[in-house]
Amino acid sequence: MAVQSTHNVVVPLEQSTDQEGPYYALFNSLAGSIDVIDQSVLEGLGLLSPLREDVGEYLSRRGYLFASEEEERGQARLLYEEMLRFHRATVRQPIVVIPSYNCNLKCPYCWQRLHHLDSPVISREMVDHLFSVALPALIETSSPDRVALTVFGGEPLQEEPALQDRVVQILTLGKDAGFTNGIITNGVGLGKALPRIVGKVDVLQITFDGPPDVHRKRRPLPGGDSFAPLATAVSDALAAGIRVRARVNVDESNLEHLPELSDFARSLGWLDNPRMYFHLAPVKNHNPRHCAPSESELLLKVLDLADRDERMRAFDLSGFGGIKYFRGFQESGLFSLHRFFNCEAQINCWVLDLYGDLYACWDSAGLKHLAVGRFHPAVEIDPLALGRWRNRNALDIPACRQCAAAPHCGGGCQFIAYEHHGDHAAPACDSLLASYVQAIGRNTGWLLQRARAGDHAVGLVTRDGVVTAVNRLFGLLDESPELIDAISCS
């Protein structure tokens, strides 16, 4: 007797209640499969035994049915280990350098501010040591263009001469090594930094929290203006050929102002510039004493606003994982993510700070009790401390074992899990499953079209049997590999 996969999710396709319907999307995050089924198949899945033999066989091959729960758990472990290997081999290894924890802004939602992080500036000797001794020991790839070097903070582009020198030193050494260089900045000091960094940086991540007045209020610069210099510098950076990823931290307090930010961006020509890219990122609750609305509730409000106001099209919603991954599915016909880990802290990310401390996770940097070792005077890694990050996966978190989203969310952010529960191995649920359900529900027409076309992205299974089968492992790529030319995490 077969059992249903733990990771099956059924989403009603509401626009399909014509004479042929109703239809449902059967989605499985372990298999990475979506098929459209009708009422008879839905009922058969619930009871299992009345399924037609060919239907049962197809649903089993697509990963919706297993011989037993033990069989599925074994397959899930196999997938986890193989996807770790694949991710390591394919995705750029993140290397993060923190030249100072000092920041000139006082954003109320900042987790670093919650922990009162501040510091002097990294020394020239420490930077030299970092590149000559530490990175050769920490970088896995022999291909330097597979390393994503990011300068992070605090704020790395402040008008502090020693900090300015060190940032240029880091970028220069990174370029000389062949890395892809990025800076995460609040943009206030970007204008004055540009002449020094042009040609040494490939991409900037800059945060906008709304139109000028909203941004200034949420990202205050004591005694100054956090927005005007940022806006001027972004245009200058784009003109200099630097890509700009504009991150918009969104919560309920600034959401309704985002269409105004869209207007502002359009007025400066940013929305027509291929080097500029806006994406929304939900503000994470780093304070366990603070009660915040769930990310899933925020997602619904974001989507509602996007429905009401076309200016929201300026913003990619990829900060909500299910929206991002479903879009990838629409482009390629496959979900490439079946992994049980949440981020590179669980794989090969290294964060190196001014003190010579080594961390696995960006967010944990500066909290010495979460360091996983040191890189100065020599590289020394604490295997137990590192293992808490690298070994965490949703397969081993009891609360995640029966969750349909676990293969993709990987237990959520483990830093937030630690902040809220004092335990890396606790779950930190976000909006992933809700965003999948929303993405599926909002693409009913596309799913039905694909299912009827039989183009190996989505199958159709009805009382008549397997009407259109997915029988190509690479979805739309088998026939049109030019659709996808590269995978990159930048």
Added chain:
Amino acid sequence: MTTAQIVQETPKTPISVSKMDIEALKDYTDQMAKFASGDGVVAIRICECCVLIQD
């Protein structure tokens, strides 16, 4: 969908990564890596830090 439409034959091999043995899975990820090895449009989103960038 009407009953007059043709019901397809389904293949006898796994058509999901969650049903593959280790050898088939390695073949699958090797092929994925080939898709990833070219230059151009970035479109497969495989982790939290992925963003779409037109190079």
